[in-house]
Amino acid sequence: MSGKPKLHYFNGRGRMETIRWLLAAAGVEFEECFVEAKDDLVKLQKGGSLLFQQVPMVEIDGMKMVQSRAIANYIAAKYNLYGKDLKERALIDMYVEGMTDLNELIMGHTFQPAEKKEQHFATIVDRATNRYFPVFEKVLKDHGQDFLVGNQFSRADVQLLETILAAEECKPDILVKFPLLQRFKARTSNIPTIKQFLQPGSQRKPRLQEKDVKRVMEIFH
Structure with missing residues (x-):
């Protein structure tokens, strides 16, 4: 049996993508077992692998972990990506919760009905540029690291x-008013493990397209 983590999810970003990012950043190879049809999901559910009958699910260290935040917390702690003490972990958790809120808003855009897409897009831009990115720009400025x-x-x-x-x-051009975030992006994109994950052919998933929505809905509904 392979010692690599095995990721069970559909072949797209969704709530597994952050987990892929964390494993890749830690330099950990992983396998993927794609849920390609409703029957695949039902098989996992009936097999007792899904504690709450939902994916994502990650097989790691002899466990079948579910709930994306719990999985991400475990991976971050295991691979030294979770700060050096309780206060640093609390800061990381606060920042990550904000990022997750914005990321889920972005992920939901493809699923919006046509008549709501324009307003939803405006909300994404407003939240990114007025609520979330200013926070991280200020953190980098105040922190100086x-x-x-x-x-x-x-x-x-x-x-x-x-x-x-x-x-x-x-x-x-969403970062146009955030010079420190622009530099942060350039700097972190060049960390070797991340640079590799950003190359074509990696296990990073492309943005979900309109044509994929029907397939995803058929699996999960």
Whole structure:
């Protein structure tokens, strides 16, 4: 049996993408077992692998872990991406929760009905540029270090880069007023493990397209 973590999810970003990012940033190879049809999900559910009948699910260290935040917390702690003490962990958690809120808003855009897409897009841009990115710009300015917490690379940095790139897919100039975030993006994108994950052919998933929505809905509903 392979010692690599095995990720069970559909072949797309969704709530597994952050987990892929964290493993890749830690330099950990992983396998993927794609849920490609409703029957695949039902098989996992009936087999007792899904504690709450939902994916994502990650097989790691003899466990079948569910709930994306719990999985990400475990990976971050295991691979030294979770700060050096309780206070640093609290900061990382706060920052990550904000990133997750924005990221989920971005992920939901493809699923919006046509008549709501324009308003939803405006909400994404407004929240990114007026609520979330100013926070991280200020953190970097006040902190004066290369990374968000302590002076050590952490899951907060990984997830901020993930969120920045997702936001730029919506609006390429979204960082125009945030010079420190622009430098942060350039710096973290060049960390060797992340640089590799950003190359074509990696296990990073492309942005979900309109044509994929029907397939995803058929699996999960």
